Amino acid sequence: MSLFKRADPEKFEQLILPLEKKVYFTCLQLMGNREDAEDCAQEALLKAYRNFSSFKGQSKFSTWLYTVVTRVCLDALRRRKEVFSLDGMLEEGYEPSSGEAEAYLKLEESERKELLQEALREISTDFRLALVMIDLQGLSYQETAGILSLPEGTVKSRLYRARKMLQGLLMKNRELFLSEPRLNDERRERHGMQ
Amino acid sequence: MACNEFENLLERSLEGGLDSQEQKLLDKHLETCAACRFRLTSIKDLRSLNEGEEVPEAFSAAWRNKIKMEQPAPIRRLPQATRWVAMAATLVLLLLGAYKAGDLDLLGIRNAAPDKSAGARTAMMEREAPPMDMSPPGLTADTVMESEKMADFSLDMSEEADAAIVFSPLPTPAAETRESLPADQTADNESRLLSFLHDNLIYLMSFAALVLLILLIHEKRKHK
Known part of the structure; x- marks a missing residue:
């Protein structure tokens, strides 16, 4: 040793x-x-x-x-001066209507993941950390709390809020994604080529 | 049951903490609620975001190379016996330095009482000096006359000196010391300077020895 x-x-x-x-x-x-x-x-x-x-x-x-x-x-x-806090709207999250939710679910998995990547980049670091540690890397609340030197309760609450923010951003970006059929087709072609 | 009431079940299902009854309840709700399906799907998508992706080979090779380059060169250590000798020599130097430090007048206590020592030295020199009227044996008349002339001259000189003492302002202590010191005390000063340097050299050596000792101990601890 x-x-x-x-x-x-x-x-x-x-x-x-x-x-x-x-x-x-x-x-x-x-x-x-x-x-x-x-x-x-x-x-x-x-x-x-x-x-x-x-x-x-x-x-x-x-x-x-x-x-x-x-x-x-x-x-x-x-x-890079990218540690910033979220604005109020995103913190509150976004409740999708049934139609919006259905539209997201109809997207291909690769498209959904592309939206997710974009949404993740827009979430502030503190909340992104919770998502990356727990949802992406599968660490426990306890481990994440240890890594971030935070109480477990704070980690749980950050994760909950971060998920809400992510879903809000997904809906926001999904609108952009679907409102431009030409761009949508281009994206599909690009994915097909990859 | 409203959507927000299923949120807790949804969270727990992601952690795998639902019993079969709760799972059935949630599944039934998910069949009819697109918003909750969206929530669950988005989190599941996030969890599998990088599934199937591989780490770039360039990155994989780069960090391995960096770590190999980082490996420190093997430390060349002195043989055990040499290190013990160096330790012993260091201790001897330290002890010698401490012993000599007792002799050194760092605060200038000895130098601060120059009157006493100067007076004592003058008295000693007076005792040692030959009497003025003692003439060496075998003097000729010429030499006696010569010596008388010299005596007159010295008398004149002493008169001038008296006058100088009368009319000159009071001498400063430094000037007085300079004037009062006999010429052969220069040699004494030189020897004192040498002695002072010697004492300081010992201090310097002691300091160097102490540093060496600390370094040796540090090296020993580092490689434990």
Whole structure:
């Protein structure tokens, strides 16, 4: 264990391997683009490697690693000055009518996911973190609370509000998506090509 | 049951916390409520947002390379025996420094009482100096006359000096010290300066030894 504490690169790689994908996609969803996501994920992994001796084993390694990843992303977002709070309308959420909801459900999965990506980018960091940690990465409330240094109740309430915001944004963006049939067709063609 | 009443069931169903009866109730509601289906679908879509996607190979290779490059060069450590000798030498230097520190007059207590020591030195020199009237044996008449002339001259000089003392303003203590110090005390000052430097050198060495000791201990702790 003492050798391991000195961060043997091969053993560190073995530890990271099952978490690499989650680290990268957490960064992608928090940063909103691939370039920044790669930079942040690399920086986070390097930081984790350098500071491995500070991991005392009191929590799961994945929880410790996500803490490092989250801090790196938040620092990068602060540099980009993208930590902002939501306006009132979005915080209240949006109640879709039956027709709007049906229209969303009729979209193809890839289209729905594209809308989701767009909506996620518009949610403020604090709430996006809750969505990314719990819904996207499947972490528990307890783990997320530990990573974000927040009470579990706050995490639950943020997640609830974040989902509402997301659904509101989906409806908003869906209107744009469906109101332009030409663009809609272009999108379908693009997906077909991909 | 209204939609908002199903919200709690919806949340719990996402966590997999519904019993079969609750699940049936929710499913029945979802069949007829598009808004709740939309809520559930959007969250399920979010959960599978990156399913099937792979991490870019460039990223995967880049972080691995960075970590390999990050690996520190092996630290060359001194042999165990050398380190013990260095520790012992350091301790000896420290002790020597502490011993010498007792001799050093850092606060200038000795220098602060120059009158006493100067007076004592003058008295000692007076005691050691030969009497003025003692003439070496075997003097010729010429040399006696020469010495008388010298005596007259010295008398004149002493008269002039007296006059100077009468008419000149009071000498400053520094000037007095300078004038009162005999010429051969320069050598004494030099030796005192050398001694002072020597003492400081010991201090410097002690300080260096202390730093070395701290570094050695630090290195030992780092590699534990």
